[in-house]
Amino acid sequence: MKKLLLTLLASLALAGGAARASEGGVAWDQFPVAKTTDLAALQNGAKLFVNYCLNCHSAAFMRYNRMRDIGLTEAQIKANLLFATDKVGDTMKTSLDPKQAKDWFGALPPDLSVIARSRADIGKGSGADYLYTYLRSYYRDDTKATGWNNLAFPSVAMPHALWELQGQRVAKFVEEKDPHDEARSTHRFAGFEQVTPGKLSANDYDEAVADLVAYLQWMGEPAQGQRIRVGVWVLLFLSVFVVIAWRLNAVYWKDVK
Numbered sequence: 001m002k003k004l005l006l007t008l009l010a011s012l013a014l015a016g017g018a019a020r021a022s023e024g025g026v027a028w029d030q031f032p033v034a035k036t037t038d039l040a041a042l043q044n045g046a047k048l049f050v051n052y053c054l055n056c057h058s059a060a061f062m063r064y065n066r067m068r069d070i071g072l073t074e075a076q077i078k079a080n081l082l083f084a085t086d087k088v089g090d091t092m093k094t095s096l097d098p099k100q101a102k103d104w105f106g107a108l109p110p111d112l113s114v115i116a117r118s119r120a121d122i123g124k125g126s127g128a129d130y131l132y133t134y135l136r137s138y139y140r141d142d143t144k145a146t147g148w149n150n151l152a153f154p155s156v157a158m159p160h161a162l163w164e165l166q167g168q169r170v171a172k173f174v175e176e177k178d179p180h181d182e183a184r185s186t187h188r189f190a191g192f193e194q195v196t197p198g199k200l201s202a203n204d205y206d207e208a209v210a211d212l213v214a215y216l217q218w219m220g221e222p223a224q225g226q227r228i229r230v231g232v233w234v235l236l237f238l239s240v241f242v243v244i245a246w247r248l249n250a251v252y253w254k255d256v257k
Contacts, residue, residue: 026137026151026189028121031128035214037225042070045215048208050081052161053112059092061113062219069222116213117220128217135162135209139171139192151189166205167198 035041046067049059064077065088072081074088082088084095098108119127134152138160141149146159151171160166169192178184200208218224 026133028125028129028133028152029136031126031132031213031217032210033128035210036128036217038214039071041211041214042218043072044208045211045213045218046070046072046081048212049112049215049219050083052212054084054092054094056094056096056109057112058094058109059113059219060111062092062222064088064090064092066222070218112216112219114220116217127220128213131213131216132209135212136166136206138163138166140168140195141171162205162209163198165198165200165208167194168196169194 035045064082064085065074067077067081068074077088084093094109096109102108116127116131119130121130124130130152134150137151137153138148139151140147144155146157148156148158148160148163149171150156150158171192172190174188174190175185176188178186194202198205221227
């Protein structure tokens with residue numbers, strides 16, 4: 001129950017803090033876009049999503065059987081990813097009672113179907129860049145109700161859902177004098193210090209987060225790859241057709257005075 005409540009708090013933070021999240025105090029790291037076409041990464045991201053996100057968040061615009069597009073068979077989906085329902089044709093809804101969630105917290109956990117697409121910010125990066133930075137910027141902060149804080153989303157209400165994988169760490173800050181006003185000082189981030197190890201090394205955790213974000217990015221538009229491929233063929237066809245039309249036009253009008 002304690003884990004469930006913490007995860008619910010996390011979902012509410014995403015629901016109510018989109019504007020504040022986009023105003024975080026760190027530059028967004030670039031998400032490794034090659035992950036979005038890596039089937040192994042997408043499959044691992046799907047596993048992480050089902051195990052760590054789907055307890056409270058839904059993806060109501062995505063069906064389980066759509067994961068066949070990332071190389072999974074229906075048997076694999078049933079055996080490894082189908083926890084909240086019995087049919088692979090069902091949508092990815094959470095088993096959490098929405099009425100109870102609303103009674104407890106005043107709002108429903110947000111749907112994550114298009115979460116990556118909705119977090120883009122001109123001048124900062126894509127929604128995938130934000131999520132990749134956000135999930136790697138957590139640190140322990142005993143002054144907060146959940147015991148966690150986040151550099152990309154200061155004073156975040158969402159606890160660190162992936163802390164077992166990353167471990168616990170604290171953020172180091174230094175006070176620096178303002179070069180333009182000696183009476184003022186700035187609070188500058190100076191790095192993280194690992195307190196307890198996680199199940200994954202730092203590099204492996206970054207890879208896992210990248211896989212999860214890749215899946216969230218893919219889930220927002222599963223047909224994106226097909227759309228791009230079709231678009232290339234359409235542009236090639238139109239290019240050839242323009243040449244043919246141009247020559248036909250020349251032949252048609254050549255004898256017209």
